Amino acid sequence: MNDQLEICYLCGEPLAEPISDDHVPPKQMFAKELRKTNDLLKMLTIRTHESCNNSFGKDEHYFFQSLLPFARGSYSGNAALREAVDKFHSGSRQRFLMKMILGEFERHPSGLVLPNGRVAKRFQGDRIERVAWKIVRGLYFHHFGVVLPDEWTVGVTIIAPNERPPSHFDCFMNVVGNVQYGEYPGVFAYRFHKFIEANNLHYWAMLLWDRVIITVLFHDPSCTCRECLQPSTLP
Numbered sequence: 001m002n003d004q005l006e007i008c009y010l011c012g013e014p015l016a017e018p019i020s021d022d023h024v025p026p027k028q029m030f031a032k033e034l035r036k037t038n039d040l041l042k043m044l045t046i047r048t049h050e051s052c053n054n055s056f057g058k059d060e061h062y063f064f065q066s067l068l069p070f071a072r073g074s075y076s077g078n079a080a081l082r083e084a085v086d087k088f089h090s091g092s093r094q095r096f097l098m099k100m101i102l103g104e105f106e107r108h109p110s111g112l113v114l115p116n117g118r119v120a121k122r123f124q125g126d127r128i129e130r131v132a133w134k135i136v137r138g139l140y141f142h143h144f145g146v147v148l149p150d151e152w153t154v155g156v157t158i159i160a161p162n163e164r165p166p167s168h169f170d171c172f173m174n175v176v177g178n179v180q181y182g183e184y185p186g187v188f189a190y191r192f193h194k195f196i197e198a199n200n201l202h203y204w205a206m207l208l209w210d211r212v213i214i215t216v217l218f219h220d221p222s223c224t225c226r227e228c229l230q231p232s233t234l235p
């Protein structure tokens with residue numbers, strides 16, 4: 001629907017070769033097993049500069065490997081986990097990354113607390129945020145044809161399965177007319193709402209593998225509130 005605009009949503013510049021089809025969300029969310037047995041033609045793709053798209057590659061790997069341990073239990077999550085384990089044993093190049101991520105699991109909780117309360121996991125928050133924001137920017141462009149700024153103050157929350165969601169999420173889910181989007185909701189679904197009464201606060205929630213919820217909150221790009229105008233001067 002935005003083809004006539006011919007703008008790369010990642011950098012906001014006009015499209016020029018080399019161009020690539022960016023999957024929103026990244027294709028690796030869909031285990032190869034699912035891609036083989038299902039007709040996944042409705043996966044959302046957006047044309048971008050190849051270089052813009054590629055600049056997210058490493059962070060996308062980190063994002064998925066890091067969230068995968070929470071995906072256990074759903075059809076799409078189990079398939080993705082099986083694939084990751086196979087890759088690990090076949091000694092793929094992702095092995096190093098996966099070892100690093102496994103090392104992030106700790107005995108003594110700090111930061112994010114898992115459902116059983118016994119193990120916590122540190123995230124490289126900036127990388128998770130960068131990819132979460134990229135996905136939201138892609139979806140926003142898909143729905144509204146508007147490029148959101150690459151650099152923007154964004155609040156990201158990850159909600160593990162069985163973890164009690166924060167109260168802002170309950171509030172969001174109770175909004176009248178809150179609709180679920182996504183062609184393959186068992187793999188990836190999302191919802192969004194703009195709270196006009198709260199300084200045009202944009203609230204996006206994504207459900208990965210039917211297990212992990214990620215919320216992304218941000219003010220409208222046109223916002224003139226104090227924090228948006230001068231983010232660096234505030235404590």
Ligand SMILES: [Zn+2]
Nearest residue numbers: 008011049052
């Ligand atoms: Zn670009």
Ligand SMILES: [Zn+2]
Nearest residue numbers: 219223225228
């Ligand atoms: Zn603002």
